[in-house]
Amino acid sequence: RGLVCDGAALLTGNYGGYRRPRDPIFGLSWVTGPHPRTVIGRTASGRLLLVVCDGRQPDWSVGLPLRDAVRVMRHLGAVDAMALDGGGSSTLVVNGQVVNSPSDGAERPVSDALLLIAR
Secondary structure, X not given: OEEEEOOEXXXXXXXXXXXXXXXXXXXXXXXXXXXXXXXXXXXXXXXXEEEEEOOOEOOOEOOEOHHXXXXXXXXXXXXXXXXXXXXXXXXXXXXXXXXXXXXXXXXXOOOOOOOOOOO
């Protein structure tokens, strides 16, 4: 789901469509609570931003509510941004090395990945 579009925050009173009518607690926990986050964005010049915030580790990082993820992306200059999967699957690997501190304690096996390959 989108967090920022054309520089404007999309996370408003209805949480940018993240509310689940049959599960009202979802918005109060996953959306407004601090969690590990993975967010991708684009600046006006076309620069790609990939941000991973650790979480669920009180001595290191508790994570971000989505509203703060919006603030981070706008601060970094994102004119468009969206949240990708978060939680224990928020892992950033650079040149084959995990460079963050995943909340599961290690890289979680997942079926999907976003790969950025420089040519």
